Amino acid sequence: MKDMSYPLPAAGPVPAASSRHAVTLLFRERHAELVRLAVLLLGSRPAAEDVVQDVFTRLCTRDYLAVGGNPLAYVRTAVVNGCRSALRRTSAAGRAGERQNLLAPVAAGSAEDEVLLAEDRRQVIAALQALPARRREVLVLRYWLGLTDTEIAEVLGISRATVSSTAARALAVLARHLGEDA
């Protein structure tokens, strides 16, 4: 039996795979997602790619499958933690400069619409980046990855109730920054 799948959570038995293969395959499948997650958390693509590369390297040299349970959640946690470390290493001024290029040009119809939509998104991203790391993480995991509060709790290592309360507070702050009611 040669099977090279990575052990995503499943109801059945964990399939056969070497640790090395599992790491490689998981990252091959999830590389873009993980980099995007890191970009949204860090606001910098080069730093995001560095974080994901570091996580990949570390997992290649340790017993990855011994993490048990939910390897994808484990890897996401590693990326989130890596982003926190990267943020700590980077100066606030530097981060602010890098974050300005997060959004690609949009196609929203007329040139005027494009400009308005781009500006709206920039405002939202700027407000998001101004949040404390934990709140930003909760919002990105919930509204971009679409994780449930239970899954977010697993990734961040906090309780589900904390996820809910953090998200509520983060949305309230975000709404205030954007001039809305959450």
Add this chain to the structure above:
Amino acid sequence: MTRTEDRLADALGAAAAAVPEETLRPLVAPPPPRPRPVWLAPAAAAASVVVLAGLVTAAVAVAGSGAGKPAGPLPVPAAALAAVPTYYAEADLDQRITVRSTATSKVTATLPIRGPLPAGLGAVAAAGHGLFFAAGVAPHSQTEQLYRFRVTAAGKVTGLTPVPGGRLSARQRVDGLAAAPGGASVALSYSTVWHGNPSGPDRLIVIDTNTGARTVWRGGTRGENGRNAVFGVASMSWTGDGQRLAVLGQWCPGTGPHAYAETNIFCQGSGGQAHRIAEAWLIRPAGGGGLLSRGQLLLRQSDRYPYLAQALISPDGRVLTAMVLTGPVVGQNPGGDGIIPDNMTIRQIAVPSGRPLGVLYRRHLGSTFETGASPDFLGLTGDSTRQHWIVIAELGHDPFNGWLYRGRLVPLINVTGLNDPGFEAW
């Protein structure tokens, strides 16, 4: 959703979309760990310094107890190199299917099919005289298909054509392939994908490559076929006449709520821990499908052969060449994941008596972080004569891949973790 949530989701989606996948820096695998000191047995050391005129030099991993890393150049006689197949086919972990030179390991041809995603490698098998089979996915297709092709004297691929009856369903993933000499029949084992992961017991199909007729085989009645059964086809090989197929099956005991989940050589379940079971059977596919366990029992895992990883039949059906793991288990988590016996031998065994005939290769695997059903990534491939062998071992810190020459391993590919071999055939 509130307007804030809508705007947030939209902005996050746009920001993420601004990171095109194709522009990402490729991941770089870490370098392999530094080699440990290698101790050579006196005889092996003596052999390694013999220099013969006109030899081809190749880096060789050292066989024998305590060895485990490439030990520098060892002369391989040109005659020895000439005797082994010039080219071999490979399905790697990048889902590529290629043909490589045995002498240089360089890719001479790449097939326009790939292993399926997710959860599939593709697979290759050799039928002798340059005829090969491969299971893979064609561009713009979603399902695996069995193909046949020939490798020319220059290492190029010709005549790549689908095999009748060789198309699998979207949920089926090929995880083993063996071609009868001459290619009249191909045996194919597959697992079924549920929620992105292969699950449930392996099944085996034997395909008549001329008519597309199939016979379907499954494990037995001792836990191999339960809904949650963990039954794997570890290896398949044909006798020289192409009439009999040897199958090594591995499974965990118990069924239903008492089924065990596989964790390497052990099986974990509600009833505690048990050893995984392995048996080699010889079946006659022409007799129709059914239970593999109703075939002739060739060899059973036992105290003498405590972990059977691979077992290939000789052309005359009288000898099994088996990859056997023995010795104390090693790993990070004794009694659970990460455990395999630390001595690997490739030995020949008379069947059905089980009498040992000799050892072709031995290697101390040492400490490894290997987990899961790692011995499934111990691969042994023989050519149609079963005289020449390729070994693949995807083992944590010490992966290796090469062909056997006088008890030593001549490396084929520097295994790095990113494009490692999954299947090789020659």
